[in-house]
Amino acid sequence: MxxxxxxxxxxxxxxxxxxxxxxxxxxxxxxxxxxxxxxxxxxxxxxxxxxxxxxxxxxxxxGNDALKNIKSKALRKEFNNFMYVGNESLDELIARFYHLLSELYNYQVMTTTQDIHDFIQKIKEHEIENK
Known part of the structure; x- marks a missing residue:
């Protein structure tokens, strides 16, 4: 034992x-x-x-400040244009969105609650259109 x-x-x-x-x-x-x-x-x-x-x-x-600035602007643009890719599922979209949010956080790109609400509304509209 x-x-x-x-x-x-x-x-x-x-x-x-x-x-x-x-x-x-x-x-x-x-x-x-x-x-x-x-x-x-x-x-x-x-x-x-x-x-x-x-x-x-x-x-x-x-990276240096110039590189961080370029990356921050690219992330903001990606956030503003974020949408479904191809036949992506809602779960896959959410996983990509969370990854993007973590990147935004890492580069100290601020997002507001309104930004998140706008994104959710855009996804809801897309879901309704594709039913």
């Missing part, structure tokens, strides 16, 4: 070690983003990992 308890404890410790390594990474492997809700913490861990590899690499990845 003690052998089973010892083995269960050992397996639990290995599982925790692997989970920690997945979340924090190591010198050879970057941390993984397991959930978009965890993005701010993951970004911090990823930045630490990249700085450990090469201190200039994070600045290259992050």
């Amino acid at each position: 003690d052998e089973f308890a010892l083995m269960a404890n050992h397996n639990h410790r290995i599982r925790n070690l692997l989970l920690t390594e997945t979340e924090t990474g190591n010198s050879n492997k970057a941390p993984k983003l397991l959930s978009l809700d965890d993005y701010p913490h993951w970004k911090y861990r990823f930045e630490i990992h990249i700085n450990g590899v090469d201190t200039n690499l994070w600045m290259i990845i992050k």
Whole structure:
């Protein structure tokens, strides 16, 4: 019986070690983003990992102000023109929309509640037209 308890404890410790390594990474492997809700913490861990590899690499990845401005404008345009693509399902559309919202957040492009309501109204109208 003690052998089973010892083995269960050992397996639990290995599982925790692997989970920690997945979340924090190591010198050879970057941390993984397991959930978009965890993005701010993951970004911090990823930045630490990249700085450990090469201190200039994070600045290259992050981009300069001109690049951020161009990306912000492109994201705003994409948000304003956002609509169904081909035979996309509503679930696929929502997943793309949430991804776009996270990109907007990352580039500090502000969206208002009215923007979201307008988007929902546009989707409702599209759904009614295609029934």
